[in-house]
Amino acid sequence: MSAAALPAGSPARPRLVAAAPVRSVVPTLARQEARRLLLHPLTLVGLAINLVGTTVTLFGDDGPRAAFETTTLILTFYPGVLLILVGYLVATRDHRAGAEEMLAPVPARQEERVKAIALASLAPALLGLGISTAVRTAFLATDQYTSAPDGIPGLWHVLAAPVTLSGAVLYGLMLGVWSRARVTAVVGVVAIVVANVWVDNQDDLRVLGPAFTWTRWGMSAGDWAGVYAGSPPLHVAYLVALSALAFAAAWVRVAARRGPVVVLGLTCFAAALAAGYLQMPGGPL
Numbered sequence: 001m002s003a004a005a006l007p008a009g010s011p012a013r014p015r016l017v018a019a020a021p022v023r024s025v026v027p028t029l030a031r032q033e034a035r036r037l038l039l040h041p042l043t044l045v046g047l048a049i050n051l052v053g054t055t056v057t058l059f060g061d062d063g064p065r066a067a068f069e070t071t072t073l074i075l076t077f078y079p080g081v082l083l084i085l086v087g088y089l090v091a092t093r094d095h096r097a098g099a100e101e102m103l104a105p106v107p108a109r110q111e112e113r114v115k116a117i118a119l120a121s122l123a124p125a126l127l128g129l130g131i132s133t134a135v136r137t138a139f140l141a142t143d144q145y146t147s148a149p150d151g152i153p154g155l156w157h158v159l160a161a162p163v164t165l166s167g168a169v170l171y172g173l174m175l176g177v178w179s180r181a182r183v184t185a186v187v188g189v190v191a192i193v194v195a196n197v198w199v200d201n202q203d204d205l206r207v208l209g210p211a212f213t214w215t216r217w218g219m220s221a222g223d224w225a226g227v228y229a230g231s232p233p234l235h236v237a238y239l240v241a242l243s244a245l246a247f248a249a250a251w252v253r254v255a256a257r258r259g260p261v262v263v264l265g266l267t268c269f270a271a272a273l274a275a276g277y278l279q280m281p282g283g284p285l
Helices: 025-039 041-060 064-072 080-091 093-097 110-120 122-141 155-178 183-200 232-254 258-279
Strands: 004-007 014-017
Touching (some): 025 122, 080 110, 110 122, 110 155, 110 232, 122 155, 155 183
Antiparallel strands (some): 004 014
């Protein structure tokens, strides 16, 4: 397949003729992109690390704190961090393959492709939800949580990590849409990791980190010292708002009509600010 070129005012300046967009193609593309996200080698490496870490903790009986964190946090690191790179690589695949001109006659603009990848980001989230639920069930069955108040991860604790998996893909998508330089993804990963480490060391701000552990350190790694103050439901809302903001930032770069997308982005930004503030210890809720 090749793109057709017609003269545009001057024979020396051909104009690429693209097919008219067909928005219904987004779900079809999303299924393909979901498969690419889930079967990407980096995703598989992250899932393998997650499986090994979870198995070691499950059979090692390292205490209630380790059980709680393994249920709620490890997915955000593995494969979460790697999914940022996967989202970037999927978003820039056509450019790196030199196939952009060849895809011009296809009835899916870059805008539809961005939407498809965003929709496909739900696949890692659903897989992560299944993994978190299975891990929680396993730790309950082996009685490794503490009976202390808040010692067993609830629904909102379990939901947080799957949301970060979708958010990681969307963050990588945003990076890929705005910059195709190979170093962009690495810089993006380093930036978010450094930011997360910084807020995690601020007592009043640690709940703002995408990778946030609710459990406190005891005298030893296996001791239970309770959970940090904050609102798990609002923390999930905060993560959803940040993920949607990353999508809006990617979408606005390729949108045919940018006005509504800008409004969406501003709304997501305001929602992230509100949920982030309200979830903090000492907040009004």
